[in-house]
Amino acid sequence: MxxxxxxxxxxxxxxxxxxxxxxxxxxxxxxxxxxxxxxxxxxxxLVHSKHAKPGRRSKITTQNMNYIERNLRNGNLDGPRGVQCYLAHMGVQMTLRNIQYILKRKGFKAKRKVKTNFVFAENRKKRLVWAKRHRHLTADDWRKWGFSDETRVNMWGSDGESFYWTDRPTELMPHQTEAQVQGNGGGVVF
The missing domain is CATH 1.10.10 (Arc Repressor Mutant, subunit A)
Structure with missing residues (x-):
């Protein structure tokens, strides 16, 4: 009462x-x-009225958040650092930690980029010529060869893992992969 x-x-x-x-x-x-x-x-x-949401208002407007979500999905913004640059351009100063917190609250997760083999167009031609030149060899002939990939081993620090941010499972898009050269090219031992 x-x-x-x-x-x-x-x-x-x-x-x-x-x-x-x-x-x-x-x-x-x-x-x-x-x-x-x-x-x-x-x-x-005020029985049917909605009360204002308590707490501080977000610095990021709904329109900006929709823009950020869309551009993170299609790769135009490169993770929290790209979001930070965009927000600075819009006049909003935020730390990377706060941006990561907001993205995680929206359902985004950081995932490692998938490493794929990078083959130059000119190397493709050389590989094709080499394969055509040696296609007549038998299995016994191939056993006489030894292939060396000269694997590069990093002793200190990381290999510079790259990440992309996504909120849904999709097929791999170009911005979700990272092209790499295996070792330093490799060679053949006779």
Whole structure:
């Protein structure tokens, strides 16, 4: 049961609620009314209204967030660093950690880029010529050859893992792969 207050004060409080004033602002006008009493009257007066979402407003607007999501999916923005550059261009300063937090809250996850073999167009031609030149060899002839791939081993630090951000499983797109050269080319031993 709410504490009864005069009809005149109820009318003032109702108009202030309709104008969107907060409980604290109304309490400053009527210091003899507690926040709990004002809260009960707000429920009584504004039964079907939606209350403002509590907390601080996001720095990123809905339109900007939609743009960021779309461009992360198609590869135009390169992860949180690209989002940070875009937001700085829009006049919003945010740390990388906050951007990662927002992306994770939206369902995005960082995944490692899939490494694929990178073959130059000129090397493709050389490989084809070499294969055509040696296609007549038998299995016994191939056993006489030894192939060396000269695998490069990194002793210290990482190989520079690259990541992409996505929120749904899709077929691999070009921005989700990383072309690499195997070792330093390799060679053949006779």
């Amino acid at each position: 709410t504490r009864p207050i005069s009809q005149e004060v109820q009318g003032f409080v109702k108009t202030l609620f309709n104008q969107g004033c907060s409980l604290r602002a109304i309490q400053k006008i009527f210091p003899d009314l507690s926040v709990s009493v004002l809260s009960r009257y707000r429920k009584k007066f």
